[in-house]
Amino acid sequence: MAEKKCFNFIMLFFDCRQHLELLTDEQRGKLLLALFDYAEYGIAPELDPASQMAFSFLSAQIDRDRKAYDKKCQQGKENISKRWNTNNTDVYDCISDDTNDTKTKKKTNTKNKTKTNTIQGGNISPCSPSLANQVMELYNQICVSYPRCTKLSDSRKRAVNARLNSGVTLDDFKKAFEKAQSSDFLRGKNARDWTANFDWMIKDANIAKILDGNYDNKPEDTGTFGGTPPSYDLEELAKRGMYVPEI
Numbered sequence: 001m002a003e004k005k006c007f008n009f010i011m012l013f014f015d016c017r018q019h020l021e022l023l024t025d026e027q028r029g030k031l032l033l034a035l036f037d038y039a040e041y042g043i044a045p046e047l048d049p050a051s052q053m054a055f056s057f058l059s060a061q062i063d064r065d066r067k068a069y070d071k072k073c074q075q076g077k078e079n080i081s082k083r084w085n086t087n088n089t090d091v092y093d094c095i096s097d098d099t100n101d102t103k104t105k106k107k108t109n110t111k112n113k114t115k116t117n118t119i120q121g122g123n124i125s126p127c128s129p130s131l132a133n134q135v136m137e138l139y140n141q142i143c144v145s146y147p148r149c150t151k152l153s154d155s156r157k158r159a160v161n162a163r164l165n166s167g168v169t170l171d172d173f174k175k176a177f178e179k180a181q182s183s184d185f186l187r188g189k190n191a192r193d194w195t196a197n198f199d200w201m202i203k204d205a206n207i208a209k210i211l212d213g214n215y216d217n218k219p220e221d222t223g224t225f226g227g228t229p230p231s232y233d234l235e236e237l238a239k240r241g242m243y244v245p246e247i
Contacts, residue, residue, distance in 0.1 A: 132152055
């Protein structure tokens with residue numbers, strides 16, 4: 001038997017019903033078992049032409065779900081690794097071996113930390129107003145379709161510098177802003193008429209998704225059965241405001 005894959009579920013959406021209604025009950029039964037075999041063992045089935053066409057749509061969705069699942073698992077591993085990497089810690093001191101000595105130890109003022117990070121060849125402090133201002137200027141120059149950022153508040157400085165200290169460069173910010181400017185979805189062409197802004201873009205999870213291309217415009221496509229085929233992409237459904245269960 002083929003090696004079993006580490007993926008123990010498949011997801012079917014209501015909009016795949018139109019493909020299944022074209023099949024007989026027997027064809028639907030064989031198709032369902034074929035999808036299980038493909039998701040669990042990666043076995044490509046031998047089906048009649050109509051069932052094979054439906055299988056091509058649904059197996060593509062399985063591949064996208066698996067890719068999204070693997071990506072989320074990998075991101076979780078990286079986040080855990082960063083969180084427990086003491087080399088990246090600039091807020092807390094190591095715990096003293098002498099835990100009973102509480103009177104003679106002076107409280108460390110973490111605001112006076114002088115740890116630096118290297119970005120584009122230069123050393124910066126964790127709260128560099130010059131770099132934060134550069135990020136704001138890049139946003140205002142590139143994201144002309146969005147509300148301008150007129151004041152760099154303390155919370156915005158902290159958010160920008162947190163991204164810089166985590167490894168995001170000025171080039172990454174520039175690329176993210178360019179992608180956002182080109183994104184119809186982020187500029188308000190969505191079911192909720194929602195528009196992104198500076199504060200939303202500089203959040204850790206959001207800038208990562210922008211750089212990954214999650215909000216890039218999708219090319220229009222026509223399906224075999226005519227018209228635009230339904231989307232089975234989890235991220236696309238989430239963008240439309242639909243509820244998508246956690247994988």
